[in-house]
Amino acid sequence: xxxxxxxxxxxxxxxxxxxxxxxxxxxxxxxxxxxxxxxxxxxxxxxxxxxxxxxxxxxxxxxxxxxxxxxxxxxxxxxxxxxxxxxxxxxxxxxxxxxxxxxxxxxxxxxxxxxxxxxxxxxxxxxxxxxxx
Amino acid sequence: xxxxxxxxxxxxxxxxxxxxxxxxxxxxxxxxxxxxxxxxxxxxxxxxxxxxxxxxxxxxxxxxxxxxxxxxxxxxxxxxxxxxxxxxxxxxxxxxxxxxxxxxxxxxxxxxxxxxxxxxxxxxxxxxxxxxx
DNA sequence: ATGGGCGTTCCAGCAACTGGAAGGTCAAGC
DNA sequence: GCTTGACCTTCCAGTTGCTGGAACGCCCAT
Numbered sequence: 001x002x003x004x005x006x007x008x009x010x011x012x013x014x015x016x017x018x019x020x021x022x023x024x025x026x027x028x029x030x031x032x033x034x035x036x037x038x039x040x041x042x043x044x045x046x047x048x049x050x051x052x053x054x055x056x057x058x059x060x061x062x063x064x065x066x067x068x069x070x071x072x073x074x075x076x077x078x079x080x081x082x083x084x085x086x087x088x089x090x091x092x093x094x095x096x097x098x099x100x101x102x103x104x105x106x107x108x109x110x111x112x113x114x115x116x117x118x119x120x121x122x123x124x125x126x127x128x129x130x131x132x133x
Numbered sequence: 134x135x136x137x138x139x140x141x142x143x144x145x146x147x148x149x150x151x152x153x154x155x156x157x158x159x160x161x162x163x164x165x166x167x168x169x170x171x172x173x174x175x176x177x178x179x180x181x182x183x184x185x186x187x188x189x190x191x192x193x194x195x196x197x198x199x200x201x202x203x204x205x206x207x208x209x210x211x212x213x214x215x216x217x218x219x220x221x222x223x224x225x226x227x228x229x230x231x232x233x234x235x236x237x238x239x240x241x242x243x244x245x246x247x248x249x250x251x252x253x254x255x256x257x258x259x260x261x262x263x264x265x266x
Numbered sequence: 267a268t269g270g271g272c273g274t275t276c277c278a279g280c281a282a283c284t285g286g287a288a289g290g291t292c293a294a295g296c
Numbered sequence: 297g298c299t300t301g302a303c304c305t306t307c308c309a310g311t312t313g314c315t316g317g318a319a320c321g322c323c324c325a326t
Binding site for chain 1: 143144177180181183184185187188189198201202204205206207208209210212213214216217219220223224226227230231233234236237238240241244245246247248249250251252254255257258259260261262
């Protein structure tokens with residue numbers, strides 16, 4: 001399979017697949033014309049990467065997961081630890097965004113949104129920062 | 134005030150403040166020794182930027198908000214529109230993260246996390262992608 | 267005059283791609 | 297057999313928002 005084929009099948013852009021090769025996540029052999037020739041196993045890895053990335057795992061986490069995926073002697077505990085750490089990170093981000101959402105939601109509510117200059121959003125933004133706790 | 138002073142007062146690193154000058158968000162004048170001399174108004178802008186960034190506004194959104202902040206003839210509707218757009222973006226991100234959290238949470242629950250190689254997390258990751266809808 | 271603690275500039279790098287230029291290859295149609 | 301167009305290749309630059317470091321200048325106290 002050429003890169004275009006695996007791009008279609010995996011849903012990843014060809015550019016991204018080349019990038020993944022660059023950083024050593026996949027290593028497709030080359031044909032005599034210099035084209036990358038992807039095997040089924042390469043396609044599996046690309047699917048794996050696409051899915052892992054879509055769940056928010058970083059490239060380095062993906063590298064670790066991929067190594068475990070390929071390691072028949074792995075312990076599922078190792079996989080679970082990576083996933084649980086990532087889950088905590090997701091929770092942290094959700095909390096952070098929820099806090100922004102709360103604050104900003106209040107401000108938007110309070111703003112009349114008319115032709116006049118007076119605006120509680122700007123008033124809030126111009127606040128002094130709390131001296132660090 | 135020197136950069137160290139406004140860094141302390143605004144809570145922003147000096148590096149960041151120099152960067153903000155680089156991209157034209159603040160324009161402190163220079164003293165005869167070449168040092169940046171920050172006025173009260175510069176400090177206000179830096180506070181504004183720090184707060185806006187902490188609410189997740191992009192640099193370009195901050196530039197727009199700052200322009201409105203400085204424009205006595207602004208319409209609060211313009212401010213509100215920027216804020217509302219950003220709010221929608223936050224909601225989108227929260228939804229995205231929540232969906233990740235849901236999926237990953239289930240997988241982590243389902244994984245025994247022991248010394249055996251069998252792992253539902255890896256099984257899920259290795260899934261074929263849905264052909265694009 | 268010397269030391270430390272400021273300040274300055276510029277250059278490089280992070281993540282994870284994405285775009286574009288310049289060129290090589292392949293299969294189909296005439 | 298030649299052209300056309302779709303594919304493939306590499307490499308370089310840019311994105312966002314900083315952050316680190318090198319190498320240097322300035323200022324104040326001892």
